Amino acid sequence: MKPHRSQRFISNLTRNTLALIMAGGRGARLKDLTQWRAKPAVPFAGKFRIIDFPLSNCINSGIRRIGVLTQYKAHSLILHIQRGWGHLRGEFGEFVELLPAQQRIEASWYAGTADSIYQNLDIIRAHSPEYVLILAGDHIYKMDYGAMLAKHVEKKADVTVGCIEVPIKGASAFGIIGIAEDMRVLSFDEKPASPEPMPGKDDQALCSMGIYIFNTDFLFEQLIRDADTPESSHDFGHDIIPEAIKNYRVYAYPFTNSQTGIQEYWRDVGTVDSFWEANLELIGVTPELNLYDDQWPIWTSQEQLPPAKFIFDDDDRRGMAVDSMVSGGCIISGARITHSLLFSNVSVNEYTQVDSSVILPDVVIGKNCRISHAVLDKGCEIKDGMVIGENEAEDRKNYYVSPNGVVLVTPDMLGQALHHVR
Numbered sequence: 367m368k369p370h371r372s373q374r375f376i377s378n379l380t381r382n383t384l385a386l387i388m389a390g391g392r393g394a395r396l397k398d399l400t401q402w403r404a405k406p407a408v409p410f411a412g413k414f415r416i417i418d419f420p421l422s423n424c425i426n427s428g429i430r431r432i433g434v435l436t437q438y439k440a441h442s443l444i445l446h447i448q449r450g451w452g453h454l455r456g457e458f459g460e461f462v463e464l465l466p467a468q469q470r471i472e473a474s475w476y477a478g479t480a481d482s483i484y485q486n487l488d489i490i491r492a493h494s495p496e497y498v499l500i501l502a503g504d505h506i507y508k509m510d511y512g513a514m515l516a517k518h519v520e521k522k523a524d525v526t527v528g529c530i531e532v533p534i535k536g537a538s539a540f541g542i543i544g545i546a547e548d549m550r551v552l553s554f555d556e557k558p559a560s561p562e563p564m565p566g567k568d569d570q571a572l573c574s575m576g577i578y579i580f581n582t583d584f585l586f587e588q589l590i591r592d593a594d595t596p597e598s599s600h601d602f603g604h605d606i607i608p609e610a611i612k613n614y615r616v617y618a619y620p621f622t623n624s625q626t627g628i629q630e631y632w633r634d635v636g637t638v639d640s641f642w643e644a645n646l647e648l649i650g651v652t653p654e655l656n657l658y659d660d661q662w663p664i665w666t667s668q669e670q671l672p673p674a675k676f677i678f679d680d681d682d683r684r685g686m687a688v689d690s691m692v693s694g695g696c697i698i699s700g701a702r703i704t705h706s707l708l709f710s711n712v713s714v715n716e717y718t719q720v721d722s723s724v725i726l727p728d729v730v731i732g733k734n735c736r737i738s739h740a741v742l743d744k745g746c747e748i749k750d751g752m753v754i755g756e757n758e759a760e761d762r763k764n765y766y767v768s769p770n771g772v773v774l775v776t777p778d779m780l781g782q783a784l785h786h787v788r
Contacts, residue, residue, distance in 0.1 A: 376512040380428035383515060384495035386486075387420050388479055388576075389503030390437030390467065395637045397766050398776045399743060402784075404436065406503035407443035408641070409726050409744065411648055411657060411664075412693045412709050415446055416635065418666045419508070420501045421462070426662050427511040430460040431493060434503065435482045437467045437475060450667025465489065478600035484589040490582070498585050500602070502576035506644060506655065507621070507632040508662050509577075514619045518579045524614040525584070527551060527607065528577030530621050530632050531570045537561035539634075540573035541603040543618055551616040556603035575621060575632065578602060584614070631655050638768040642741055645707050645724045649691050671695035671710055683716050701731070709744075723755070743776040745784050 393405025400408065406417035417434070424432050436443055444464055454460035465486050467476045476482035483490070483500065490498065497518070499511055509528075518526040529543050542561045544553035554574070555562070561571045580588075588606050592598050598605045610616050621630050631654040635641040647653050657664060671694035676685035683700035690703050693710045700716030709727040714720060718735040726744040731737065735748055738755035742748070754761065755773050766774040777784045 379515040382496035481600035528575040537571035
């Protein structure tokens with residue numbers, strides 16, 4: 367009977383939890399991919415958007431009261447949530463609410479992560495949650511928040527911080543956590559220039575995932591105190607968590623497999639290189655992120671599209687894709703696709719070769735093209751005979767080339783103005 371009681375215990379916790387997803391950031395390190403959209407709205411994995419992952423985690427965890435806080439160029443994000451996440455049943459107390467920056471308390475935009483929650487305190491109070499789960503809207507992972515909630519209650523914590531181990535050379539982009547043996551947080555250093563390694567692991571640092579569980583009353587106290595502190599930057603990592611550590615019970619929750627102790631899949635696709643790599647990882651034989659897992663599905667706005675089609679079978683004009691993922695609505699017309707991921711409604715014409723590339727929705731690639739190690743943004747029209755990814759010096763004249771040599775091409779770079787500004 368114990369597993370049953372445990373499951374019921376967790377379901378009670380998730381039912382009394384409100385999730386708030388912070389989705390207002392630009393994600394400037396993604397360069398022109400976020401010129402016209404917020405980072406959580408960036409397409410990922412062939413048919414999804416980044417925000418679908420934390421949203422799906424909430425639904426699969428049994429948390430069905432969700433607020434999404436938006437700010438920077440949120441139109442496509444708002445449309446996506448309206449179209450893909452309107453299936454929750456309001457009469458059962460389920461919802462995904464959009465919470466744009468609307469100057470509810472002061473005549474200002476959200477000034478930081480903590481301020482974004484503070485400006486919506488009246489809305490949170492109206493929902494009367496016992497716990498508030500605060501999530502970043504721009505990471506790729508699958509996580510059962512119910513287990514983290516159970517540990518939060520077991521530890522009698524005021525705050526619980528989700529954490530992962532990160533190689534020390536890349537840890538300066540994260541909040542670094544220092545812990546005691548019982549996982550109590552002793553220090554929190556937001557994005558230090560020289561991160562402290564974990565005890566016994568000189569090459570690893572324990573880093574915050576940007577996931578926090580707060581007891582609701584405690585959250586209110588800390589946000590109000592922070593709002594009344596003039597010198598604060600009103601940020602969870604810089605201000606709220608370090609201050610809480612001094613006098614309250616703050617615990618770390620490691621994102622590891624409960625049976626093996628091995629760290630679970632988590633990606634911050636915050637750069638063009640990491641975005642390209644994380645997408646192409648998915649075409650492997652057994653990728654760490656299993657999109658075919660029917661026990662933990664990723665939900666999204668589902669376009670009604672015909673199946674992908676591959677046409678022509680001549681020796682020099684064969685429509686084919688090898689070691690690749692091709693989404694619905696694609697037409698591969700006498701072209702060869704290798705080690706690439708094609709999103710919905712991509713057309714590739716005859717005698718063209720696409721290799722090691724990520725092609726976002728609604729891209730049209732003409733005849734006799736060669737595309738290699740590239741990311742083509744939504745709506746690009748690649749003219750006949752164009753070559754991308756073979757001559758870095760030439761590519762740099764017109765496109766963005768990442769430190770690892772990935773070429774990012776957007777419609778604006780091609781002179782195709784999809785977004786008219788007068």
